[in-house]
Amino acid sequence: MVNDRIGVYICHCGGNISDVVDVYKVVEAVKDMPEVAVAREYMFMCSDPGQKLIEDDIKNYNLNGVVVASCSPHLHELTFRGAVQRGGLNPYLFEQINIREHSAWVHKHEPEAATEKAIRLVRSGIAKVSLARELSTIRVDMEPKVLVVGAGIAGIRAALDLAKADVEVYLVEKQPFIGGRVAQGYGAYPSGRMGSEIIKELIEELKKEESKIKLFTNAEIKSLGGTIGKFHVVVQVNPRYVVGNCSNFNDAIEKCPIEVPDEFNYGLTKRKAIYYPYEGAYPELPVIDMENCNKCGECVKICGGAINLEQEAETVEFDVSTIVLATGFNPYEPKEGEFGYKQFEGVITLPVFERLMALSNGKLTYNGKEVKEIAFIYCVGSREKDGEHEYCSRYCCTATLNASLAALEKYNDLRIYHIYRDIRAYGKYERYYEEAGKKGELFLRYVPEEPPVVEKEGDKLIVKVKDQLTFGEEIELPVDMVVLSVGMEPRNEDVFQMLRVPFSRDGFLQEIHPKIRPVETAIGGVLICGTCQAPRDTVETTASASAVAAKTETYTLKGYTELEPFIAEVDAEKCTGCGDCVPECPTEAIELKEVAGGEKKAFINEVLCIGCGACGGICPEEAINLRGYRYDQLRKMIDAMVEEV
Amino acid sequence: MVEKYDALVIGGGVAGMESALVLADAGYKVLLVEKSPSIGGKMAELSKVFPTTDCAGCIISPKIAATSKHPNIKMMTYSEVKEIYKEDEGKFKVKVLKRPRYIDEDACIGCQRCEYACPVLVPDEYNYGLVARKAAYIYFAMASPRIAQIDLDNCILCGRCERVCPTEAVNFLQQPEELEFEVKAVILATGFKPFDAALKTEYGYGKYPNVIHALEMERLLAPSRPYNAVLRPSDGKIPDKVAWVLCVGSRDKSLGNPICSRVCCMYSAKQAILFSAAQLLADLTVYYMDIRAFGKGFEEFYNMAEDMGIRFVKGKVAKIEETENNNLIVRVENFETGEIEEEEYDMVVLAIGLLANSDVIKVFKNVNVELDPYGFINQFDVNANPVLTNVKGVFVAGCASGPKDIPDSIVEAGAAAAQCIDYLYELGYKISKVETAEPEGVVSGK
């Protein structure tokens, strides 16, 4: 089918075009083309009367295509599409040809050549429109339902923000309690507030949104399928064995005969098999750790019906329109012997040090010994140029300074050394570095080629540093404790595989573009926030969580999202099922599917396709075309351009 | 009848545009007010951006286009918010001063004929005076709105622009206009102020022609740069030995700014990389106190710069002196050698810091928006909700609350939009789905 009643409009642009390009000549040159029904020139096509002209012509001449030759389509494509639509024609049966920026303005000393070029360009536009087909935007319904994976500070922030805008949230947490690493940390910078306090406040807010946030703790995602607008989620909720409320949980916990290392405190303390990790943990029900429980029944005696040691796992299924990944990070676990780790008593990591502070009141003690002198070693598991972790973990410098200052405030007479590479207390966090100096904490700088060495001497640890600030002299620091400022490591969760979200080089999840689309992934409808994307502190984490909520709301508040119609389409007749196109697609929108007769054919997921056309470029059979830029259209444009004027 | 909007966004830089776009996409009506003649902010001046070295224009121009065309955004450029009264939750009265361009904005088609006809040449502020512009001019090539303006301070009233204008848009009698609006929430995205390099007298900015600051270097490196190469100002020669001096007006209490500006380490590494890519044999040095390559992909970028042969020297440059041929001697304690280094360069780039630009708080007449000790807008609940200010219904995004790079600003802009939406929901201003009828007083996205 060829569109053969095309209206062609050449704009003077108040002289901008017509001073160079002979617009009358252009009209003359195209008006008799077989595809053209009417050709006109006009002073300002973008003006209201200019647009009206198009609308009227569509009706009067029963046009089935429109070409406007004027300025760049980046300026007025939408304007003219609107006019075409108002005229009653499909807005994609229109092409804007740029004869201002691409002709009049760049060839202003060659009016004849510019006119000839304009004619050829307009003809190519006519050629393109003559083969154009009606298109419409692809509408995807977006129910206000979102899955948030992970209930650390990022997941909670995102869930809250969404719920407040009437979005139904499924918040799924692997652990029996929510709050993640912030609850576990000591004071959070820069507010100086306790992590657990911040989480407590968020939990209070969360309780208010109970009707909209369905929280699943102790839960794993079993399967995930579908695409943006409709993901199907299967969640397995593992038994808590505590099924109801009881006023005597504390007695039950006390009576429990089992004692195991408490992972919340990194084994610094013990907990029972039935336990809360900390005061004010949420959900408010304790949990029974069945791996260690011997089912002695002591707790059942006290709490009766509130405890069911035979509780089974449950499966829950639901649909959501988008998925938010907020799965967080793991602290780097140093290798045995790395700066004396697990080799000498008193060498611990920063997260453990923070728990130690939370647990030690009055005096800072570790394994019964008072700690007076501490050396912090920075960049452990970060900035390894040729190693496993090339990246900088961003938060550790400030977190270490913050912890050291908190320790100084809490305990008397501590002596603190920082053994660093660069102090990256960026932005306003510089004040922590300054404060540490004021308080007399000492800084020593090492270069990665000559890292500090930790040795044991009597009951002291000796840290030896080739200190760049002291002209490369080796300085010895006798200390009681060495704290390794460990970086963040990416986690690898099953959901990543289920969704096939891409990773960046550092192993964290990859956003589409850090500046244009910072919270979206290449998988449509899958958004990321917090430390699963990159090392971040709490401030940056909560900001990204809110940003995720905002992005989601741009879909869900309206109830739908519209995607551009310029997507790839497969000509099943030509497709041989070779599969070359599948890996070519940047968004995994192509799948080979078996059709009747056992043959395989390529199928495009319209929702995932972003319209780059790469699949068409690789197809050996020209079986894939990009709508709006079909190869027959492009060839006809080439034909039109070379034809003599 | 006072025009009503759901949100007022002050500042049309990358953060302000992003906040406005998210709100508008979600279906809210936004008033975006920008002081300068075009939206785009500082990012529109930049060359390429770290750590991906994608071109700043490629990112900002689609955002500029999307903002200017969005049916839910009313954009007021060359305008200033003068007064804000918070009358109630969800009700802010706003006065905006629209400065005259001496051009009828509706008539101007951005053809630049006035610009060609204008005989007056003045230094172009967009290009930091590296080139000249006319008194009748369009702010910069990507500017939006693409409307000319006449700089009456320099105009000689010859009337040539008036004669050549095809739409009779020139109007020398235009007056400033004060307009009133009512909005339900406010987002502050007023960005930062670059440190005035001349205040660090030891570095000779303004005295030695070949000492330039980083934003000038951005223009020299930009694909749309004024000359086709990086040329040193004194003699127009291509420099082949260049130094970057970090922490100029940052981390320096003696200059009144104790905090770090977050971006200078990285933009300097980036400038050196871009320069080196154009001139492989150039001898490039970056003098730093600490290299703060902390963001995603930053450390890798810094390593790449080192691998390209760019020299990173730890040492705070104490002073710069000029030689007779306008070369520059940089004096620093080099920590690797433990000696004082006096090295001669063709050109020196000062990595100027980002200072607070918080005059906007003065427009709030009956509420006090708090500042932090450094003059930035204070983040009221910084860990749990970093975009809140102390005033309910007023949010902050981007460099207005502290120095920040582009990705962090954009993320925060999204966050501010989210909190703004939650605030509007709390007050009952909900977006209704398009299928249902539009309840009164609520705008729906179409």
Place this chain on the structure above:
Amino acid sequence: MRVNPTLATEFKELGAAKVTECFNCGNCTAICPVTPQNNGTFPRRLIRYIQLGLEEKVLNAPEVWLCLTCAQCTVTCPREAYPSEIMVAIRKDIIESGMCPVHMRDFLNNLQKQRNPWGIGKFKRDQWRKKADSPPPTVKENPEFEWLWFVDCAHSFDNRNIEVSKKIARLLNDIELNYAILGREEGCCGNDARKAGEEGLFLLLKEENEQIFAKYGVERIVTASPHCYNTFKNEYDGYDVKLLLEIIYDAIKSGALTLKHPVNKKVTYHDSCYLGRYNDIYELPREILKLIPGVELVEMPRNRREALCCGGGAGFVVSEYPGEIRPNNLRAKEAADTGAEVLAVACPFCMIMLEDGVKVQKVDDKIVVRDIIELVYESVYGPEEG
């Protein structure tokens, strides 16, 4: 080497209050005009040793005696850790351990014995007054004085500066300032004893001065010396202190002095460390020079905050300077290179040091060193008298 962090605490008590705030950027070392080229890490090296507690290295560092206390490091220190004050604290520590270097002994002995750097008999302090045509009143002659003019050692004992003192007296008399001088009872302010590290001596001098001030009911002090000005303002308590130039400026502005005779000279002004960097007075001397008709003010490339020290602080006005660099000679050359005929100063030590420098550099045929007061005087009373 093992660290000893208590040393830093000790030094904080010695006056290096911010020694641990130094983050070792190296600015002080690289900006220091006298840092030795081949051992290029002074003063940061010493600061670092204090931070680490390597006392041996601190006490045995000869560099500390190079410090002119010019404070270029201090005004540009990004952390405001006051490196020059730390140098002073080290000197204190050394002197307290009884290890005063030979070259400083004369200066300190002179102060101790005669209350002036040159060791001239202290009874001669008021002799200059007799040579003055318009002598200043003493506290005994004018017990109702409002202002005490603290004449200072240089303006009392140094012949070149006595020329200036006489002019000051006439100017003050003519503007009818209600003032008096202490005469023979005046002591030394102690500024440079302190900067040389003799804190004990400084405290002694201070106590003496305070007693004598109390005796005569001194509340307001005017002085022509930036060194005295700095000490009274920043190290003493409870006095209203003014610089003579402020009084002169006010007198010109109020019309009490009329600058009627042109001084047709090209003049360059040398900033005194204790006026400029210590007290942020950069513009006042320049303003006065600009008010003098005929004066064409030109600047040396290093001016204001960046000005090179004359080399006369911390006792070096009499002590042999142990470094290779001679700041006064360099400065004299810089001044001559501007093409100026007059090198204007606002400090009696700068006067002594730079007159010397001008002679050593053999530029005394091109440029002369004059106090700003002398230029004002010439403009008020005419060239024949000036």
Place this chain on the structure above:
Amino acid sequence: MAEENFKPKILIFAAEMAYRAADMAGLTKSEYPSTTYIVRIPCASLLRPELILYAFQKGFDGVFVASSGPDCPFMGEKCVDKTAKRVEKAYELLKEHGIEGERLVLSGVCSTCVETIVGKTEELEKTLEELGPIKKS
């Protein structure tokens, strides 16, 4: 070789960012050869090598594939590789058809890279003037 008055016809396939650069060339009033024709495409990875050959066969003397380079809004840096593969393939096709490889150029052009789009076009024109007109098949 060059003929009198020979003005080579150049086809520019301009991907998203390169198209913006061509707009910018207009806005900044740059000039480049007038016998260049721009076809707008979203991403250069869409180009089939056969389409490039087609342009030569129909009479274009030169083709300039102006991709968005690493600034490609669809796939960023991955675009560079993909497009290079298409163009490599096109070179092979040209060789098979006896068309000089110099007639085809590829360059990444960012949205403000006026220098690149103008410079590369001028360079190509020069090359083509030396090579002379294409032989029509």
